[in-house]
Amino acid sequence: MLVEVLFWVFASILAISALAMITVRNPVHSALLLVLCFFTSAAIWLLLEAEFLAVVLILVYVGAVMVLFLFVVMMLDINIEEVRARVTRYALFGGIVAGVVVFEIVSVVWTRSLGLDVTTGAQPQPANYSNTAELGKLLYTDYVYPFELAAVLLLIAIVAAISLTMRKRAGLKQQNVAAQVAVRREDRVRIVKVAAERPETTTPEKGA
Amino acid sequence: MIPLNWLLILSGVLFAISVAGMFINRKNLILLLMCVELLLLAVNFNFVAFSRYLNDINGQIFVFFVLTVAAAESAIGLAILVVLFRERRSINVEDLSTLKG
Numbered sequence: 001m002l003v004e005v006l007f008w009v010f011a012s013i014l015a016i017s018a019l020a021m022i023t024v025r026n027p028v029h030s031a032l033l034l035v036l037c038f039f040t041s042a043a044i045w046l047l048l049e050a051e052f053l054a055v056v057l058i059l060v061y062v063g064a065v066m067v068l069f070l071f072v073v074m075m076l077d078i079n080i081e082e083v084r085a086r087v088t089r090y091a092l093f094g095g096i097v098a099g100v101v102v103f104e105i106v107s108v109v110w111t112r113s114l115g116l117d118v119t120t121g122a123q124p125q126p127a128n129y130s131n132t133a134e135l136g137k138l139l140y141t142d143y144v145y146p147f148e149l150a151a152v153l154l155l156i157a158i159v160a161a162i163s164l165t166m167r168k169r170a171g172l173k174q175q176n177v178a179a180q181v182a183v184r185r186e187d188r189v190r191i192v193k194v195a196a197e198r199p200e201t202t203t204p205e206k207g208a
Numbered sequence: 209m210i211p212l213n214w215l216l217i218l219s220g221v222l223f224a225i226s227v228a229g230m231f232i233n234r235k236n237l238i239l240l241l242m243c244v245e246l247l248l249l250a251v252n253f254n255f256v257a258f259s260r261y262l263n264d265i266n267g268q269i270f271v272f273f274v275l276t277v278a279a280a281e282s283a284i285g286l287a288i289l290v291v292l293f294r295e296r297r298s299i300n301v302e303d304l305s306t307l308k309g
Binding site: 003004007011014015018019021022023027030031034037038041044045047048049050052053056057060061064065068069072073075076078090091093094095097098099101102105106109110122123124131134135138139143146150153154156157158160161162164165167 | 209210212213214215216217218219220221222223224225226227228229230231232233234236238239241242243245246249252253256257259260261263265266268269271272273275276277278279280281282283284286287288289290291293294299
């Protein structure tokens with residue numbers, strides 16, 4: 001009973017914060033409401049006994065992605081009023097599309113012909129069940145190759161993001177390491193033949 | 209316990225809200241990216257729910273990969289956004305018409 005009540009509380013917070021996210025004027029408020037959405041979703045995933053994914057959702061999304069969003073929103077000096085002008089022009093159309101989407105999904109889900117009994121809950125896992133251990137076993141055996149590919153994908157994302165946003169400043173003195181390594185002896189050292197000179201015969205007089 | 213169809217309807221509602229958000233905020237590129245994140249969250253809800261009710265943990269592995277790709281996507285998207293803002297001083301979608309798309 002408690003689980004159902006918690007689900008309803010979290011589901012209503014999630015729906016309200018998502019609705020507020022798409023309607024508030026300030027992008028910073030939008031980002032913060034999206035953080036609330038992710039937190040509430042993580043709570044619902046905890047109710048579904050998907051503990052590892054709930055923690056990952058908070059760590060990755062709230063900790064990394066949304067912080068990145070907030071950084072960008074605050075870094076860009078956007079004229080909010082200009083961007084949000086004529087916002088209601090498409091609100092009606094968007095509402096209609098959203099209503100159609102909800103209708104379609106609900107009508108599919110409500111037919112109860114998914115091959116499983118959708119109206120009852122899953123049995124709770126035993127107390128010694130570890131979601132993280134199960135996921136880890138599968139991730140490092142069956143899915144080890146996609147896992148490595150995901151790591152490469154993240155590396156590519158890092159390289160792409162840095163190379164896109166790196167700014168070349170004029171007048172900045174930098175090392176050119178490749179040129180430094182490729183330098184040869186002939187570029188730097190010049191051996192000059194100097195004709196030998198005869199030492200002076202007259203020594204300077206001291207104390208004269 | 210929570211019935212499966214409650215979860216599916218919740219994810220459907222979330223999906224619809226983010227689709228509506230794309231229509232409402234169609235001028236602000238940052239909000240469009242945020243709506244994409246919400247869309248992916250709604251899809252992940254389905255994966256988690258079905259994985260739980262079919263007792264098949266492969267669905268949660270898939271959520272893991274979706275999260276990875278979404279993080280990479282938002283990082284690159286925001287980088288492109290920053291470069292765009294530096295060039296144009298604007299992130300209004302209607303100003304981005306160089307390609308005449």
